[in-house]
Amino acid sequence: MPGRDKGGLTEPMYYVLMSFLHGEMCGIEITDFVSQKTAGRVRLGPGTLYTLLAKFQEEKLIEETQVDGRKRTYRITDKGRDAFREELERLKACVLDGEEELR
Amino acid sequence: MKTVQKLIPVSLYDIPGLEAWLEEQANQGLFPTHLGFWATFEDTGVPGTRFRLEPWGKMGNEPPPEQLELYRQAGWEYKAILCRPYVLFYTTDPDAVELYTDWESRGMSLERLEKETRIYSGLRMTRWVILAAAILLFLILPRSSHDVQPVSFASLPMVLLLLFHPVILLFLLWATLTFRRWRRNRTALKNTCRALRAGLPPPPSPGSSRAIVREQLLILILIPVLVIGWILLSAETHRDLAIPVEDFSRPYVTLQELEQEPVYPSEEVFEEHSIFDEPENYAEINFSLLSPVWYAVTQEGYSPTPGAMENANSPNPEGGKYRYAPDLDMTCFHLLIPTLAKPVARAQMDSYRLVNLWWEYEEIPHPGLDFVILATVKDEPWQMAAVGKDGKVAVFRYAGVERLEDHLDLLSKMVT
Numbered sequence: 171m172p173g174r175d176k177g178g179l180t181e182p183m184y185y186v187l188m189s190f191l192h193g194e195m196c197g198i199e200i201t202d203f204v205s206q207k208t209a210g211r212v213r214l215g216p217g218t219l220y221t222l223l224a225k226f227q228e229e230k231l232i233e234e235t236q237v238d239g240r241k242r243t244y245r246i247t248d249k250g251r252d253a254f255r256e257e258l259e260r261l262k263a264c265v266l267d268g269e270e271e272l273r
Numbered sequence: 274m275k276t277v278q279k280l281i282p283v284s285l286y287d288i289p290g291l292e293a294w295l296e297e298q299a300n301q302g303l304f305p306t307h308l309g310f311w312a313t314f315e316d317t318g319v320p321g322t323r324f325r326l327e328p329w330g331k332m333g334n335e336p337p338p339e340q341l342e343l344y345r346q347a348g349w350e351y352k353a354i355l356c357r358p359y360v361l362f363y364t365t366d367p368d369a370v371e372l373y374t375d376w377e378s379r380g381m382s383l384e385r386l387e388k389e390t391r392i393y394s395g396l397r398m399t400r401w402v403i404l405a406a407a408i409l410l411f412l413i414l415p416r417s418s419h420d421v422q423p424v425s426f427a428s429l430p431m432v433l434l435l436l437f438h439p440v441i442l443l444f445l446l447w448a449t450l451t452f453r454r455w456r457r458n459r460t461a462l463k464n465t466c467r468a469l470r471a472g473l474p475p476p477p478s479p480g481s482s483r484a485i486v487r488e489q490l491l492i493l494i495l496i497p498v499l500v501i502g503w504i505l506l507s508a509e510t511h512r513d514l515a516i517p518v519e520d521f522s523r524p525y526v527t528l529q530e531l532e533q534e535p536v537y538p539s540e541e542v543f544e545e546h547s548i549f550d551e552p553e554n555y556a557e558i559n560f561s562l563l564s565p566v567w568y569a570v571t572q573e574g575y576s577p578t579p580g581a582m583e584n585a586n587s588p589n590p591e592g593g594k595y596r597y598a599p600d601l602d603m604t605c606f607h608l609l610i611p612t613l614a615k616p617v618a619r620a621q622m623d624s625y626r627l628v629n630l631w632w633e634y635e636e637i638p639h640p641g642l643d644f645v646i647l648a649t650v651k652d653e654p655w656q657m658a659a660v661g662k663d664g665k666v667a668v669f670r671y672a673g674v675e676r677l678e679d680h681l682d683l684l685s686k687m688v689t
Contacts, residue, residue, distance in 0.1 A: 180377045180472075197343045216347040217327065217372030220340050221382040240342035 179257045185212055186222050187231065187254045190246035194235050197223070197242070226250065275316045277303060280489045282481035284454075285358075286390075286462035288326050288383075290478030295324040295361075305352070305361065310493065319365050325349070325372045326359035328386035336360055344372070358386060380469025387466045394459055420628040427623035430616040434561040434606075440502030442562070447495040450488055515555040518570060525556070526667075528572040528601045530683055531675050536574030536599060543575070564617075566607035573600040599654075599673025605687055608664035615644055618659035621668040622648060625657055632657070639681050641689055647678055662688040 179187065182204075189195050189203040200223075201214045223244065226232040231250030236243040246254070279298075283290035295305055295312075299322040303314035327336070336344075341351050348369030349362045362372065373379035412432065415423030435441060465475040508514050518525075528536060538554055553573040561567055576597035604621050608614055626632055630650045639645045641662065648657035658677040659668040667687035671677055677684065 180375060182375050182378060197339070198346055201347075213370055213374050215370050215372045215374040215378075216340075216343040216349065217325070217382060218374050218378040220343050221373075221378045225381055240338045242339045 178260050179253070181212055182214055182218055183222055183226075184254075184257055184261075186214070186219065187226070187246065187250060187257075190232060190244065190250065191254070194243045194245045196244075276306070277314045277316070278311055279314065280311050280486045280493075281308070282483070282486045283478065284457050284461045284485065286458040286465070287478050288359075288465060289475055290480060292324050292326060293478060294481060296322065299324070308359070308361070309357070310489065321367065322363050322365050323369070325362045327362060327372070328383060329358055329360060347372075358389075375472075376469045376474055377472050379475075380466055383462070383466050383469065387462055390459060390462055394455070397455070415628070417628045421631055422626070422628070424623055428620055430613060430620040431624065433613075434563050434567070434617065437562040437564075438506075438560060439562065440499065440506055443495055443502065444499055447492060447499060450492050450495075454488060454492070515552055515557055517552055518554040518556055518572065521556040521570065523556070523566075523568055523605075524687065525570040525603055525605070526601070526669070526683060526687060528574045528599060531601065531671065531677075531680055532574070532599060532673065533675070534576060534597075536576055536597070539573070539575055542577055542596075563610060563613065564606045564608050566605065569602065569604040571600075571602050573598065597674070599671070599675075601673075602670040603687075604668045606664075606666040608666065611664040614661040614664055614666050615646075618644070618646060618661055618666045618668055621666070622646065622657050622659055625668065625670040627655060630655060637678075639685065642681075642685055645681060658684055660685050660688050665689075 178184075185204040185207060186200055188207070189200045192203070195203065197216075197219055201216075201219060204212055204214050223232070227234065227244070229249075230247055231253055232244045232246055234242055235245050281291070281294070283294055285291065298305070298312075298314055299318040300320045302316055302318045302320070304316075304318040304322075305312055305324075306315050307313035329335075335353065336351060344351065344362055348366040349364045349372060352361045352363060373382070412428060413425045436445075468475050505514075554571065556568055556570045559567040559569070579596050602625060604625075606614075606617055606621075608617060622634075626648075627650075630653055632648045632650055635647045635649075637645050637647060639660070643661045643663065644659070645661075646657075646659040650656070654672045654674070655670070656672075656677045657668070657670045658681070659666065660681070661667075662685070665688035667684060669677060669684060
């Protein structure tokens with residue numbers, strides 16, 4: 171999995187990366203997106219968000235597009251998109267495995 | 274505005290413990306303005322304030338503006354205070370979302386701090402290893418490239434005595450305490466990071482501890498004590514604390530007692546003072562808990578008759594005419610452990626040894642003494658003698674026309 175030494179993305183990582191599929195985002199927009207998307211189930215603390223953005227940037231999953239004073243905007247890279255798809259496939263496989271066993 | 278200082282009763286790397294302690298202080302109306310070896314508070318604390326510690330930014334910088342903005346929007350304020358290795362955020366809003374909403378991201382935020390601590394620990398260990406290797410080399414290697422009779426570890430008994438100097442013992446205590454503190458901090462951070470990486474909450478904080486406060490207090494007190502101690506120690510080594518023999522009251526063998534002909538200090542023989550501008554007849558007091566009595570006396574005398582006897586060791590103050598100028602060095606120990614007597618005598622003889630000369634050692638019996646060691650150099654005026662009885666040891670180095678062996682009764686008075 172790109173950007174992770176072992177296992178998949180964590181839930182906050184998954185949703186933060188997902189938020190960029192809609193286009194360029196800044197911190198507060200990401201927090202709002204995740205909160206709405208999960209109906210408040212996943213809350214992103216500012217420390218978590220800042221750490222994940224720094225980590226994604228370091229691993230080139232996202233890149234900075236604009237700095238407007240204290241506001242910074244980012245977009246997903248091709249590598250980031252691949253990482254998200256890969257995680258999505260993994261989660262789908264997990265769900266399928268679970269459903270099969272339940273039947 | 275009142276300020277209050279408190280010693281921090283938790284490990285600096287027990288992050289949950291430190292945050293909880295700051296929150297306790299806020300409940301007592303105290304707000305931190307400085308966190309370091311101790312904490313300084315103002316009386317502006319608001320009960321219920323939450324504090325969160327974040328590692329410093331890259332290269333020890335303050336948090337970047339975008340981070341501050343994100344935190345501010347979530348209700349967390351930044352307090353620019355001296356607080357290595359952290360920066361401090363706080364909120365009085367009970368509804369403000371926690372800075373970290375999952376353990377793994379919290380673990381990631383501490384990665385750099387953990388790495389820096391690991392590197393620092395490595396450097397620290399390397400420093401100690403280099404120091405230990407240097408000490409070992411110092412003990413093994415000859416004192417000079419001209420040393421014709423090197424003895425490895427000859428100075429070991431002296432090192433042992435020096436180790437039991439109160440300043441050295443205090444330094445070792447200080448080093449042990451700081452090492453313990455460093456190890457506790459490192460273990461706390463390592464355990465926290467390991468748990469967070471695994472997606473688990475950090476291990477529970479052991480909480481405030483009086484032992485940590487006592488340890489911090491001791492380390493703080495020891496720092497000025499050690500500084501003063503080192504100044505005094507270095508003054509001793511630079512002869513700043515040398516006592517003129519005429520003011521020295523402890524027993525010693527005078528140079529004149531050894532000599533058949535009269536000899537006088539340079540100031541009585543020559544009009545001018547010594548060209549080295551240092552006292553020639555002086556005593557130095559040392560101390561070790563293993564040897565509460567430990568002093569050395571250095572004497573140099575001059576014959577009043579110029580050119581009476583040739584002596585290549587005397588200065589040449591009178592245009593080529595040599596003047597007889599014997600000298601006598603003596604070191605006396607009263608050791609608390611008598612078995613150390615002979616090794617210490619040997620070590621002192623080795624430190625007195627002129628390294629470019631070949632010395633012949635001989636041990637001879639003498640009534641009333643445990644041992645007598647004589648050392649001579651063929652065709653040279655230099656001699657050494659060490660006498661010991663129980664824990665008392667006296668070591669002499671002499672250059673002159675007399676034979677120390679003929680004066681053993683006089684020398685033995687120092688130890689009987």
